[in-house]
Amino acid sequence: MTREAWGDTALKEGEEREFQFGSLALTVRREGREFRTRRTLAGEERAVASPSLLRGDDGWKRWVFAKASKTMRLSPRVDARSIVVAPRDQFHLMRGAEATVFVVLPLWVGIEDAASGQTMATLPTRSMGRGWFGSRTMGEVCFWHQSRFFHEPPPRQEGGASVICTIHIANDSKGDLPVEKVCLRMRHFSLFWADGRYWTDEARLRFEGKDEGSEISYTGHPPPEAPLAELVRGPHERPGSVFSAKAFFNLFSIGGDQ
């Protein structure tokens, strides 16, 4: 996937265009005043009893705008929903230690009507599992993602519709921190472009102990590894400079499955 795949595409009446972003195959068609979109995502099969199949749904969605438009726009995005990232290998941060790790997250594709700027859909470029961050009684639905915790920015992958997220973790608690999962509040991240790759700004997590929670801050500017990166999109929601939240899953893991 090159950067040129993004941007505006003018469609003639009845014209259909296909796009491929990672595992996402997207088809867009213009019919009179409306756009129609259809997507397929490798690895995401529908069950025989899914409501859409029972309705006889062929997968097309139709979008009608106040004013007729011929141009649709595709833009790279990160979704507002949080992502729980589980490291491939067990990752322990010993007392007093700090580390910067890089995780590779999937990119999202925003489909807009270029004239009005209204968004039709925001789609992930790979099939995402869903998880829960919190206890059985309260928490939030997140996307579930497994990634290696790289110690330096991973090499660029051709065709990879992904974004590199830099996380700086400091363990200021009196014990060791075995990181099983980290919850990334994606709504606070900005998206940048540099060296042929997408980056988020850096998240800085400071763990001070089970009872104290974690201090989290989002720098809001390009990570040190890509200082000249160009801002592609700001955050969905601008966070305060520092806030306290639960970010590490291991300490709040849910016990008692019965």
Next chain:
Amino acid sequence: MTLDALAAVVSGFAPQILRSAVIIVLGVVFARGLGRLLGSSISGRLGAHSGSLLERGLIYSAYLLILILVLHQFGFQLGALLGAAGVLGVAIGFASQTSFSNLISGLFLVAEQPFIIGDILEVDGVSGEVTEIGALSVKLRIFDNSVVRIPNEFLLKNRFTNFTHFPLRRVDLQIGVAYKEDLERVRKALEETVREERLCLREPAPLFVHKGFGSSSIDLQISVWTEKENYLTTRNAMYARIKERFDRDGIEIPFPHVSLYAGEATKPFPVKGSPRP
């Protein structure tokens, strides 16, 4: 009574009428304003229904106070009136014990808040969505779109289940596989099936339980977590996916067979009597 006589009576009570009018107007405005203010304040904390219930309670109490004050303006002896009201109250109380009990139970339910409008309850074998929490009863819209009215007292005294109190629900799926099947292979197939279904949450992790050796199958339970609003869809989707997957992998789902024979074998058994020794 002539019009002149009526006018004389009215003019005789003019100060009282004027004072009563002021009490009524100011009282009603004040009661409604205060009720609305407290109601909206309570709504924010305890929910819209509690707010509206308390607002109504406050307004009706204020109306009663206004009535007493107005009667007092016209010289009614409140002591005697309250005495008579007490006697009447006892009589009415005996007659309306059940209603009163429901009313008090309703207040406890509002304070305890074991459910809110929109929750799915099972009460006394009936399941449905809470559509109204009234002073005397709770109304459930059951799934065939009829309404069941449950007195508050019943809810306070009996056990009921709120299926939607927490944001997550566990879907327990009961499955039987043939004795010849490799359980590790079955487990792997089930794990993959759970991963394929987007409605199943990856965390909390699904649970596999070997329930025992049944009469015709090895009985398993797979429990997956989902958001409460997706409970039924997840259950349907998972059973469909499991059947699809087992068919594809050739994993047998056994079921008891009943054979019915017709013809010679079903002739009546001959019964012969023998003489008593």
